[in-house]
Amino acid sequence: MKRKSLRTLVCALLASLALTTFAFADNGPKPQLIVRVKDAPQEPYYLDLLAKGDWDAEDGNRIDGIDWNYDGKEDTLDPDLLALLRNNVPAGWHACVAQGTTGAPMWGELYAEGTDASGNALHWFGYVGVPSTYRIILVTESGKVWVSDILNRRVLQSSVTVNWSDDTSAVTVSVPSTIPGYLLQFVATLVPTLLIEGALLLLFRYSWKKNWEAFLLVNVLTQGFLAVASVYVTAHNGVSAWYLFFFLLPAELIILLVELYLYAGCGLLTGHSKGRAAAYAITANLASAVLGYYLAVPVWRLVVSIL
Numbered sequence: 682m683k684r685k686s687l688r689t690l691v692c693a694l695l696a697s698l699a700l701t702t703f704a705f706a707d708n709g710p711k712p713q714l715i716v717r718v719k720d721a722p723q724e725p726y727y728l729d730l731l732a733k734g735d736w737d738a739e740d741g742n743r744i745d746g747i748d749w750n751y752d753g754k755e756d757t758l759d760p761d762l763l764a765l766l767r768n769n770v771p772a773g774w775h776a777c778v779a780q781g782t783t784g785a786p787m788w789g790e791l792y793a794e795g796t797d798a799s800g801n802a803l804h805w806f807g808y809v810g811v812p813s814t815y816r817i818i819l820v821t822e823s824g825k826v827w828v829s830d831i832l833n834r835r836v837l838q839s840s841v842t843v844n845w846s847d848d849t850s851a852v853t854v855s856v857p858s859t860i861p862g863y864l865l866q867f868v869a870t871l872v873p874t875l876l877i878e879g880a881l882l883l884l885f886r887y888s889w890k891k892n893w894e895a896f897l898l899v900n901v902l903t904q905g906f907l908a909v910a911s912v913y914v915t916a917h918n919g920v921s922a923w924y925l926f927f928f929l930l931p932a933e934l935i936i937l938l939v940e941l942y943l944y945a946g947c948g949l950l951t952g953h954s955k956g957r958a959a960a961y962a963i964t965a966n967l968a969s970a971v972l973g974y975y976l977a978v979p980v981w982r983l984v985v986s987i988l
Contacts (some may be wrong), residue, residue, distance in 0.1 A: 690915055699725040709921025711813040715840040718793065718819075720843060721802040726821040727762045727791040728804050729776045730827070732812035735785060744810070750789060758791070764818045767792070777806070779984060785810035788843060799843065817854065818845060827852050836916040839988040862984040863912050870908040870973070870979045875900055877972055878965040885961045890950050895949040902935045904969065904984035911973075914985075920977045929973060937966040 736743075751758060766779045775781070778789045787810030790890075793802035817829040827849040832841065842855040842927060882896055884890060914928050944950045945959040 697859045708836060709923060710919030711808050712813075712834070713805070713807040713813075714811050714834055715837040716804040716806070716817060717797060717801075717806065717840060717842040717934060718802040718845055719842055720845045721793065722819075722821045722825070723758065724822045725762065725792075725878045726817045727759075727766050727779070728779045728793075728817065728843075729766060729789075729791055730783065730789065730806055730812060731770060731774040731816040731818055732777055733814060735773055735775065736770070737776055737782045742784050744782050744784075744786045746776070746778040746787070746789075749779055749781070749786050752777065759822075761820060762820060763791070765824065765826070766818060769818065769820060769826045769828070773814070776816075776818065777810065782810040787811050814830070817841070819843065819845070819852075823981075825849055826915045832856065832882050836988055837919045857988055859916070859988060860988045863916070864877065864905050865987070866915070866980055866984045867908050867926075869976065869983070870911050871904055873972055874904045874908075874969045877968050878904075881961065881968060885957060885964075886953070887950060887961070890952055892901070893957075895944075895951075898942055899943050899949065903939055907932050907936060911977075920981045924977065925974065929977070933970040934968055938960065940966060945947055950951075 686775060714730070716730075718728065730741055747755060747758070757821065764778055766776060770776050770780070775783075777787050778791055787806060788808045789806040790804065794805055795803050797803055811834070813834050815832055815834065819825075819827045819831070825847070829843070829852075832854065836859060839859075840857065844853045844854050844855060878900060879889075879896065880894065910932065912928075918971075940962040941959055944962045945955045948958075949956065950958040950961065
């Protein structure tokens with residue numbers, strides 16, 4: 682690759698990263714839990730999340746869930762269903778919408794907000810007040826009451842399914858495995874990086890036959906580690922400006938130094954000078970950083986959709 686072409690490519694990659702840096706909102710994604718109800722009751726019902734702490738005994742910053750979510754719309758609520766739900770909150774817990782949250786607010790609706798493609802009723806709860814440890818309560822107009830066991834929200838945004846039955850003792854909760862999401866994000870992060878860095882290896886006129894083993898070894902160690910770390914970080918924090926500035930860019934810088942040492946310092950790339958090996962390492966890592974930047978949000982959203 683000619684020096685002029687190399688400079689042009691590097692400048693284009695830097696400009697692409699700089700011009701899009703502010704696309705991430707500083708506030709970033711917020712906690713979210715979607716509760717699906719399979720075979721939902723054929724009568725009016727309310728569903729709410731329960732968080733730890735007795736509401737009447739809570740001190741400090743209490744945020745009324747009805748005022749927060751139904752300000753000016755209180756008359757749309759069924760007072761009997763609301764009272765039934767509140768009266769059946771277990772000791773040591775409080776209802777996040779029907780009563781409120783402590784310290785941080787949460788958006789949510791007591792009634793279903795439409796259905797998914799399979800016809801399951803959808804209940805969406807979001808914002809910083811969504812509890813990590815929670816229970817689900819469901820009450821019906823005819824007086825049925827069901828409260829789940831204790832559940833844990835393992836990632837920032839996820840879903841659970843309540844498998845409803847008129848026999849409340851037979852109601853179960855299904856929690857999707859996080860493994861498919863982790864594997865999907867790992868593959869969607871690592872494979873495009875290998876493809877673009879492999880293409881650049883050929884553009885720098887390196888022999889694939891002579892260098893493929895070194896290329897794969899170095900990238901599986903460095904970019905593979907980054908992919909694994911990205912899976913963990915985004916699963917628990919989402920993709921935001923924090924992710925870009927305090928994780929992705931520092932991680933790419935460390936990987937750049939490692940690859941410079943291995944490719945140029947140790948001479949793992951053969952067939953050209955150490956200077957060209959260093960130029961390749963810099964260009965390849967800039968390209969993978971830009972690619973990772975652009976893929977971060979769509980890949981994360983795809984993963985969230987199956988969790």
